[in-house]
Amino acid sequence: MASTVRRAVGFAFVGSFALLVPVFVGWGELQTIVGTIPVGSVLDPAQATTILVSVPFLAVTALSLITTRGRLFDLFAFPADHEEGRLYGLASFCFVTAGLTMFALQFDLSLPAFVASVFLLVYGNLAEKVAHQFTKDPFVLTTIFAGTAFCMAVTGQVLTSSILGTPLSLSLAVFLGASGSLLAALLRSMLFDRDDPIVLLAVAFALWLFADLPLSLNGIHVVGALCLTLVFGYLSYALETASVTGMLSGVLLALLTVVLGDYGWFAVLISFFVVGGLATKFRYETKRHRGLAQENEGARGSGNVLANSAVALIAVIGAAAHTTFGVSESVFLFAFTGAIAAAMSDTLSSEIGGLFGPPRLITTMRPVQPGTNGGVTWQGVVAGIGGAAVVAMIAVIFFDLTALGAGIVVLAGVVGMTVDSLLGATVEGPLLDNMAVNFLATLSAAIAAVGMSLVTGVVVL
Structure with a gap:
């Protein structure tokens, strides 16, 4: 057995200790022990419970730091x-992991989400x-990792809920496992x-955020969203419009958009990926000759996808939690469509x-070399406006925007x-x-869209 596989087995074994957290939390004897702590002690019962439950991971941490040789060292090193x-x-x-355990218990966060985070990573x-x-x-390899991680995340949530004796929404479990x-x-x-x-920290906090959102999930909707986004991801990779990391970014964004928003939100998002991807491939060899082509044969990576879509994702999450903020969902809808319109406009204009050319620097209108940052052509501007109009048209179809609302989306783009x-x-x-x-451009567009919609009265807080 290769050393990397042996090490992975060892980490999976240690990661399985995460199930001890719900076991200890639901253990009556632990509550009895904590109940003996007198009032006014240095630790209150809640703090004592948190520390006691974290002991297994803290013990392994200490053991790791004092182990310098031997079979155990060779296994995990x-x-x-x-x-x-x-x-x-x-x-x-x-x-x-111990820190996440303490955090979950101290702030009463979802233990199924915590166990899912550990399980999906190690297995x-x-x-x-x-x-x-x-x-x-x-x-x-990415498919095998994600598929196994999904199955084990759902398994971890089911086991945790069974141990604690608490109800579990299978739809939520599938959504958390997939995301x-x-x-x-x-x-x-x-x-x-x-x-x-670092991965564990990011995943745990993301799942705690999603688990705490006021969502009404439907099983068919979640499964349908997962299937749809996986097909979209595979096609983007097969058609070479996205790299593996770009595909993962797109699938994750699409899944969150469908589940937290709806299919209309997904239609707006997918328009950017489809039209933007086709525009990148359009006359690619000519752009390569001029030194303007995207790297990796035009397949966009995760950085490009996230930079253009991060603001839209924040808007989707905000829309899902709009009742918590006391803000109209339409505010987040305009932020979302404005950000996507900007991403589409910028991509098509570039x-x-x-x-065409020669481009002119936007600040001086003097001719510059193709590929110069800030260089624009009138053909690019027209294409950018057309891209924003495509986003606005899709928003009109799915969200019944007025002509004024559609105009705001185009102007924001x-x-x-x-x-x-x-x-x-x-x-x-x-x-x-x-x-x-790219991020700042989409952010400015989102702010502009929200501002214009509020000033014109299209949206009311």
Whole structure:
């Protein structure tokens, strides 16, 4: 058995200790012990329970730091651990898990979500390491990781609820399992194995956020959303419009958009991916010759996808929690459509406008070389406006926007496109990279869309 597989088995075994948390929490004897703590002690019963439940992971953390050689060391050691002479990888994983345990108990957060986060990571990793002995295909390995992680996340939630004797929504379990496994797969594709504690932190807090949202989930809706987004992800990868990480980012965003929003929100989002992907591939060789083509044969990576969609995702989550904020859902809808319109406008203006020239710098209107940040052409501007109009048209179909509402979406897209060019001409390179510029452009468009909708009375808080 390869050392990587043995290490994955060891981490899966330690990760299984997460089930001890609901066991201890539901253990009557523990409550009896805690109940003997006198009033006025240094620790109150809640704090004592938190520490006692975290003991298994804290004990493994301590053991990891004092183990410097032997079979146990060889089992859990990463290559860097051999150089440093300590099991820092295992220690950091267990320390983070103990911290998450304390956090969950202190703030009364979902224990099924906590166990799901640990299970999906350690067992998904194990399945991937085993598969790696037979194939090196990144798509296959990612699929195996995500599929196993999903199954184990759902299993962990079911077991936790059974141990605690609490009801479990299977729809919520499937949604948390799917979103958690996709997020973990995405993060692990960008990080190293030793960074799994970071992945665990991100997944746990994301699942706690989703579990706490006031959602009314329907099983058919969740399963349908999952199937739809998986088909979309596979097609984007097969057609080479997205890399593996770009595919994961797109599938995760699409799943959250369908479940937290609805199919109308998904239609708006997918318009950007489809039209933007086709525009990137359009006359690709000509753009390559001019030095304007996207890298990796036009297949967009996770950074590009997230930079253009992060604001829209925040808007979707805000819409799902709008009753908590006491804000109209329409406010978040305009933020969402405005951000997507900006992403569409910027993509089309760059991909179509780059075929014409010479471009002119937006701040001076002087001719510049193709590919210069902040360079624009009138053809690109027209294409950008057309892209925003496509988003507005889809929003009209699914959300019955008025002509004024549609005009706001188009104008917000133009605002975002213009901000992108202005930032490109002034601060991109020395201060900001392209992904930061894209994020700020979509953010400005979202703010503009919300502001205009409120001023014109299309939306009321």
